[in-house]
Amino acid sequence: MAFAKISALAGYVPSKVVTNDDLAEIMPTSDEWIVSHTGIHSRHYAMNDENTSDLAANVALKLLKKANLQADEVDLIIVSTITPDSLTPATACIVQGKIGATNAMAFDISAACAGFVFGLSIADKMMTSGTFRHAMVISAEVNSKMMDFQDRTSAVFFGDAAGGAILSRSENESDEFLIAEKIQSDGSQADTIHSGRVSPLKKIDKDSYPRTDAFYQNGRAVFEFATNTVPKQITTLLNSSSISPDKIDYVVCHQANLRIIESISDKIDIPFEKFPHTVEKYGNTSSAGIPVTLAQLDVSGSKQVLISGFGAGLDYGSMVIKF
Structure with a gap:
């Protein structure tokens, strides 16, 4: 029987820092209000064409380095996101192409903020089947591109980031994560x-x-x-x-x-x-x-x-x- 262990963890945030004061310039809010209600002082935004797959690919490369693996050794990529590059193709497929994981099947899941937990659960079941050697589970979100910046009840909360793990197959039950x-x-x-x-x-119309x-x-x-x-x-x-x-x-x-x-x-x-x-x-x-x-x-x-x-x-x- 096969088991799955966590062999690497990695995270990435874009370089652009957006403070509460920055948001207060474009919407009716303040640093004091945001901190008192949320505890949030700042967030990072993906800018200048950096999209969800870019954040995810950055994490994927970090994971490969930490796990001492080559991209073609990965045979499963699951990306959890509610802010994909597109509805199709899957962001996971774009990541697979960007990192050269030519032997990996790849697909997205959408479970919002529970996505990483759902992704780990799915990957664990697939890994313990014995079919896969190394699986990437990556959560990547560019929330900023979906915000209404006049809605302070939502926009002040969210930032952009990606993080993930590599699960590796083991024959030792004590390794199961x-x-x-x-x-x-x-x-x-x-x-x-x-x-x-x-x-x-x-309606069917030329302006649809x-x-x-x-x-x-x-x-x-x-x-x-x-x-x-x-x-x-x-x-x-x-x-x-x-x-x-x-x-x-x-x-x-x-x-x-x-x-x-x-x-x-x-x-x-x-x-x-x-x-x-x-x-x-x-x-x-x-x-x-x-x-x-x-x-x-x-x-x-x-x-x-x-x-x-x-x-x-x-x-x-x-x-x-x-x-």
Whole structure:
């Protein structure tokens, strides 16, 4: 039987830094308001034609170097994104071409801010089939291109980034990275968050042309979901797996909002000191937030790390993993 281990982690943020004061110049907000409500001080934006596949390819090259692999040794690439280069081809296929991973099958998944957790879960099942040797799971988001910069309830939260992991096949059961998981969806709240909706054709006309909407979220509903439903999922996962909260070395949540992370810490009774966070510097980078934070963390001596992603769908998933 085959098992999967995490052999590399990497993250990338674009060079352009956008401060709260920068946003205050173009919308009715302020640094004080943003920090008090979100904990966010700055974020990074992809500019000058740097798109989602570019961020993802940058991470992919870092992963190859860290894992000491050649691109043609990778045989699976999964890219999680809600801000793809295009609806088709898949951003993962564009990344495969950019890095020369000629032997890899590649596809995208869309699970919003839970995307990295969903991607790891999918890749683990495919790896343990014994068919694949090395899999890349990359989350990449250019949220800035989907923002309405007059909507301060959304635009002030988001930034751009990419992060990911390489899973490598092992014959040793003790190497298996995935200890426990719980993955769920609630489609009844599909209108809570949406982005890039394309309306159906209304008439056949020479002026008909596809148009998408900007990102939208019902901030209060999202906050209630994240601070009530997500802690319950995490508690259920730990209880069903007989894992004591004090055995968790780190909790890496979706980097949505510092206030949400603080609330989750309080409700699952794990000290906030065990919650590494990057949201202050990078903002909400959707599915990329978890791997970007993991990549900046020294996990070499850790036994168990809990990761939890939650977002549009509504999709939400939590895992206990090891390195």
